[in-house]
Amino acid sequence: MTSRAPSRPAAFVDRDGVLNRRPGRGHVLRAEDLDVLPHAAEGLVALRALGYAIVVVTNQRAVALGTLAPAELGRIHARLTLELARGGATVDRIEHCPHDDQDGCACRKPRPGMLLRAAEALGLDVSRSVLIGDDPRDLAAAEAAGVPVRVLLPSDGDLRVAVDEVRRRAGIVPPVA
Numbered sequence: 001m002t003s004r005a006p007s008r009p010a011a012f013v014d015r016d017g018v019l020n021r022r023p024g025r026g027h028v029l030r031a032e033d034l035d036v037l038p039h040a041a042e043g044l045v046a047l048r049a050l051g052y053a054i055v056v057v058t059n060q061r062a063v064a065l066g067t068l069a070p071a072e073l074g075r076i077h078a079r080l081t082l083e084l085a086r087g088g089a090t091v092d093r094i095e096h097c098p099h100d101d102q103d104g105c106a107c108r109k110p111r112p113g114m115l116l117r118a119a120e121a122l123g124l125d126v127s128r129s130v131l132i133g134d135d136p137r138d139l140a141a142a143e144a145a146g147v148p149v150r151v152l153l154p155s156d157g158d159l160r161v162a163v164d165e166v167r168r169r170a171g172i173v174p175p176v177a
Contacts, residue, residue: 009128010092011047011166012115012142015058017134017155018162019044019080027062031075034083041087043159048090050163050172053124056080056094057114057131057141063098070098093118109133110140115147130170132162 016022021035028034044054056077062068077094084091095114097107107113119126130149131142134157139150149169153162166172 007123007125009052009130010055010119010122010124010126011044011050011052012055012057012118012129012131012147013044013047013159014131014133014135014138015056015080015094018132018153018157018159019056019084021156027060027068028076029062029068030072031079034076034079036080036083037156037159039158039160041084041089043163044084044089044091045087046160046163047130047166050167050170052130053092053122054090055115055118055122055124056091057109057118057138058094058096059109059137060096060098061100061108063096064100064103073098093122109135110137110144112141112145115141115145119145130166132159132166 019040020037048054060073063070063073081091095118097114099105099108126146129147131138131147132151132153133139134153134155139152142150149166151162151165
């Protein structure tokens with residue numbers, strides 16, 4: 001296997017609370033219960049327009065607990081992808097961690113495994129990347145991976161607000177109309 005030099009930056013985006021509503025701080029356990037947040041697709045389209053690959057990174061402890069089957073998680077992610085596509089957004093990769101807190105894996109946020117795995121698979125430059133999450137563990141994972149721009153969004157917040165913050169922190173000047 002040949003390794004390619006990192007080329008483009010990524011927008012690593014948490015799923016629950018950033019792209020879809022958190023069901024009472026619980027878990028989405030069925031595809032039909034997925035409630036994509038208003039403006040999530042619009043926010044991803046804006047991130048893509050800034051040159052970022054879009055990577056969803058999500059802890060899915062419910063798999064380890066046995067309350068979410070891996071096949072149903074696949075259906076949830078297929079529905080997420082479809083709903084975002086209806087709004088014009090595309091996702092380059094979805095990474096999930098199926099482990100529980102005490103499993104000691106390298107992928108569960110706040111560890112950087114999911115971000116690094118996606119960066120390797122897609123040839124991403126983490127040193128020019130951003131992460132948007134709604135939990136301090138998201139930001140800790142980004143810091144551990146070497147992602148310089150980290151934005152904490154209120155859970156179930158407006159992703160467009162985070163995009164504006166990414167522009168500001170990354171020093172991206174919007175075009176003059």
